[in-house]
Amino acid sequence: QVAFAWQLYRLKPDVVHFTMTQQPVFYFGKIVTTTHDLTMLNFTRPSRFPAWVHKIGIALYRFMFWWAHRKSNKIIVPTDYVAKDLAKLQPFTKPKIVRTYESSEPPVSAPASKLDGVDSPFIFHVGQPLPHKNIERLIKAFEILKTTHRELLLILPGKISGVFKADLESWLAECSVRDSIIVPGFVSDII
DSSP, X not given: OHHHHHHHHXXXXXXXXXXXXXXXXXXXXXXXXXXOOSHHHHTOOOOSSOHHHHHHHHHHHHHHHHHHHHHOSXXXXXXXXXXXXXXXXXXXXXXXXXXXXXXXXXXXXXXXXXXXXXXXXXXXXXXXXXXXXXXXXXXXXXHHXXXXXXXXXXXXXXXXXXXXXXXXXXXXXXXXXXGGEEOOOOOOSOO
C-alpha cells in the first residue's frame, strides 16, 4: 500500500488507470478505475478461511471498493447493467461512470489444436472454482441442460488446487452426467 503509492507519487503521472478497485489507499492523484462487476459484494461466500476472517476480509473489500470509487475521477464499466448496479449501490458514482464495452483479444495467428476428448459442442468455463464463481450451480445447470442436449460437454480448465480442488471433486462426484464433464487442468491460449 505505502510503497506503491510512494512510487506513483515519484513518477508524477498525469493519470493512473487501475483496472480493479484494489489500489493504494494513500494515492490521491488523478485516477480512473475500471469496475468489471459487483460480484464480490453480492455473491461471495466463505471458503477455506474461518467465518470471522471472511467477514473482516469482506468488510475491507467493501471499504476498498467504496474508497476507490470515492477518489476516482472516472469509473469505467463494461455494461449498462454494471453502471446501474454501481449507481444504485453508490449514488455518488453516477456522474463519474463511463460505459466502455470490452473487446476480445486479437486473433491468435498460430493454428489451434484440438483439446483431447472434445468431439462435440461444448460449454467452456475459464476460471478457478472460487466460491463467488458458483461452479457448483454451473454443474447443476449443466445436468438440466443435458436432458435436452445430450451431445453437449462441459469443459472446466484451469489450475485447481487445495480446498477448491476438493470442492470441485465433490460436486463432480455428485453429478449424474460426470462423464460429460472434462477437467483438463491448465490449457494454453493456443490449445
